[in-house]
Structure formats: structure tokens, C-alpha cells
Amino acid sequence: MRLGSWAVVRRWFDPSEGGAVGTRPDYRFSLANERTFLAWIRTALALVGGGLAALAFVPQLRWHLREVIAVALFLLGAVVAVRAVDHWARIERAMRLGEALPASRFPAVLALVTGAGAAVLLALVIAMDVRL
Numbered sequence: 001m002r003l004g005s006w007a008v009v010r011r012w013f014d015p016s017e018g019g020a021v022g023t024r025p026d027y028r029f030s031l032a033n034e035r036t037f038l039a040w041i042r043t044a045l046a047l048v049g050g051g052l053a054a055l056a057f058v059p060q061l062r063w064h065l066r067e068v069i070a071v072a073l074f075l076l077g078a079v080v081a082v083r084a085v086d087h088w089a090r091i092e093r094a095m096r097l098g099e100a101l102p103a104s105r106f107p108a109v110l111a112l113v114t115g116a117g118a119a120v121l122l123a124l125v126i127a128m129d130v131r132l
Contacts, residue, residue, distance in 0.1 A: 011093075012085050022096030033091045040084030043110075047077030065124065072117070080110065 051073030058066045083106050090102050 008086070008089075012089050021093060022098065025092075025095040029095055030092065033088060033095070036091075037084050037088040040080060040087070044077045044081035044084065047073050047080060051077065061124075061128065069121070076110075076113065 051070040054066060054070040054073060058069070060066060087104060087106070094101050
């Protein structure tokens with residue numbers, strides 16, 4: 001069942017929407033889901049903070065690389081935050097309906113993007129002879 005974008009966003013913010021389906025799960029599972037959500041939000045905030053730090057402390061580089069790095073970190077932080085709330089809502093709904101928890105490839109994708117970003121930054125540091 002595919003929902004429109006607005007219906008998905010409404011499900012995130014309307015508390016009556018989540019409680020209207022299925023049966024209430026054991027509160028320990030809901031709290032564990034919330035802790036996972038908060039861990040993703042901390043990750044998103046760390047990425048945004050890294051973008052701010054890049055703008056504030058990295059010297060001006062050729063081709064506006066400092067700004068590109070900062071914007072990439074800002075965008076990645078935004079994606080992680082939106083994915084966190086979507087994942088939380090999907091897990092909560094699955095628990096209420098007694099369904100299998102939805103699989104998520106996002107942690108693997110985030111790890112690959114972070115690793116690739118670190119490799120690119122390392123190459124830039126070596127190529128531009130920037131002092132660590």
C-alpha cells in the first residue's frame with residue numbers, strides 16, 4: 001500500500017493516527033524504538049555540527065571545497081533526521097499491527113556514504129597539502 005507524501009508526513013505528526021491502528025505494544029518496545037530514534041537524531045545533529053565546524057574552522061580552499069563539504073554535511077544531516085522519524089513511525093505501526101519489523105538498508109547506506117566521504121576528504125588533504 002503506497003501512501004501519498006502528505007499522508008506519510010501527517011502520520012509522523014498526528015499522535016491519534018499512530019494510536020488508531022492495531023493494539024498498543026508493550027511500552028518497553030515503544031521506548032526502545034524511541035531510543036533508536038533519538039540516536040539517529042543525535043547522528044543528524046552531529047552531521048549538522050560538523051558542517052558548521054567546517055565552515056567555521058576549515059581554511060578557504062580552492063573551488064569552494066569548504067562550502068561543498070559543509071553543504072554536504074548539512075544535507076546528510078537533514079536526510080538522517082527525516083529518515084529517523086520515518087523509521088520510528090514505520091516501526092511503531094508494525095509493532096501495533098503485529099507485523100514483521102520493516103527492513104532498513106539506511107544504516108549500511110549511511111556507513112558507505114560516510115566512508116566514501118572520509119576517503120575523499122583524505123585524498124583532498126593529501127592532494128592539497130593541508131596541514132592536519
